[in-house]
Amino acid sequence: DVQLVESGGGMVHPGGSLRLHCAASGFTFRAYDIMWVRQAPGKGPEWVSAIDTTGDLPFYADSVKGRFTISRDNAKNTVDLQMNSLRPEDTALYYCARVRGPFVKRTNDYDYRGQGTQVTVSS
Secondary structure: OOEEEEEOOEEEOOOOOEEEEEEEEOOOHHHOOEEEEEEOOOOOOEEEEEEOOOOOOEEEOOOOOOOEEEEEEOOOOEEEEEEOOOOHHHOEEEEEEEEOOOOOOOOOOEEEEOOOEEEEEOO
């Protein structure tokens, strides 16, 4: 079975950092782009970042560009999201998802996702 399991969320003060981790199993990990999506309370989901199969091509939403860094390890079937300079508006449930094809910056263009990890940024 395809599984994506996130970890690393928590509560931090504004300006703080967190590193989210996504562990994948049950499919040929290196064959798929992977994305991170977040959903804040009362809002729709939005894609935050994605990475291509090789790990050489990252994508970032404008709202996180320069603050977040995505990486992947195809030997370990994992994707990480390093989040720096966190803001209250980054508060959301973050989940990783397997992109259906080459990533084309569409939030719902995935076929499997994890349960998510909560990130709360508050003073």
